[in-house]
Amino acid sequence: MKMKVLLRNLNTREFVAGKDEWTSRAGEGFDFGVSFLAYNYAIRNNIPDFEVVIRFEEYSQEIILHRSRFAGGPMETMNYAG
DSSP states (O other): OOEEEEEEETTTOOEEEETTEEESOGGGSOOOSSHHHHHHHHHHTTOOSEEEEEEETTTTEEEEEEEOSSTTOOEEEEEEEO
């Protein structure tokens, strides 16, 4: 099962596509491989409102890991979308 780990900006609804690059299409988003790397990228690049999206393309399903809206807060909830 192929899986992609993406980072989505909640304000623009766009995915990180590369350094300083964004896309509205999940298929063009950068695959971080693991959620921890996506989370760290968001923190290091001062993206205050984001979610880590784990996409299973074969099944058109996502697992969404929401970040707290408070600066420096931990990932707090898991939401299954499909």
